[in-house]
Amino acid sequence: EAGVAQSPRYKIIEKRQSVAFWCNPISGHATLYWYQQILGQGPKLLIQFQNNGVVDDSQLPKDRFSAERLKGVDSTLKIQPAKLEDSAVxxxxxxxxxxxxxxxxxxxxxxxx
Amino acid sequence: AQTVTQSQPEMSVQEAETVTLSCTYDTSESDYYLFWYKQPPSRQMILVIRQEAYKQQNATENRFSVNFQKAAKSFSLKISDSQLGDAAMYFCAYNGEYGNKLVFGAGTILRVKS
Structure with missing residues (x-):
């Protein structure tokens, strides 16, 4: 069975630019999560979807971060504008x-x- | 809010020997799930072992086993017969009964010496 796919693997941008990440979950998985992992720390949940509805986005900085999961399958996470402190995995x-x-x-x- | 603490930033073990990684957590919930995840340099987070709090028996997966002490809120991971491929960052994580929000510790870097 194919795993969770993400792209791109690496991205370098200037501050104040925008960036988007894409995720394709395992087929049939209803729940999808985005985590931010700053160097030297454990991952922190940003947003959780159940099908195409948001379950938890309490730690998502909504002034600059947005995420969507159209049709309840793949998802995109966007940052606009980016700040230096957004450097992370x-x-x-x-x-x-x-x-x-x-x-x-x-x-x-x-x-x- | 739940918290997870890993007090060992880094551990070393000789190949073929045994090592134990420590984890403590804080929660007011009575039922929950605990996990150990492994993250090699490739960044892929891999599930090592899972423990359900209502189960008394400690979980075991081949060379990996846990010592779950519910009253002490302790959840340590024992790796037996350590192999070079075990070298990675190990994260302890908590998931409550009513949500699916994994709360991670800061991680322990495990180095395996040949």
């Missing part, structure tokens, strides 16, 4: 349902200069 994960084990993608490493 952005991990996407999916699970069959709520409370099920989460499977992670390889992540996108973002560097903001």
């Amino acid at each position: 952005y991990l996407c994960a999916s699970s069959l349902e709520l409370l099920a084990v989460q499977f992670f993608g390889p992540g996108t490493r973002l560097t903001v200069l």
Whole structure:
């Protein structure tokens, strides 16, 4: 079975630019998550979708971050405008349902200069 | 809010020996799930082992086992017969009964010496 796919793997941008990340979950997984992992820290949940509805976005900086999951399958996470402190690895994960084990993608490493 | 603490930033083990990684957590919930994830340099987060709090028996997956002490809120990972491929960052994570929000610790870097 194919795993969680993410692209791009790496992205370097200037501050104040915008950037978007894409995630395709494991087929049939209803729940999708975006995590931010700053260097030297554990991942922190940004947003969680159940099908195409948002379950939890309490830690998403909504003034600059947005995410959508059209048709309840793949998802995009956008940052506009980017700040230096947004430099991190952005991990996407999916699970069959709520409370099920989460499977992670390889992540996108973002560097903001 | 739930918190997860990993007090060992870095650990080393000789190949073929045993190492234990520590994790403590804080919660007021009575039922929950605990995990150990492995993150090699490739950044792919891989599930190592999962423990359900209502189960008394400690989880085991081949060379990986846990020591779950619910009263002490402790959840340590034991790796037996360590292999070079075990070298990675290990994260302890908590997931509550009513949500699916994984809360991670800061991680422990495990180095395996040949």
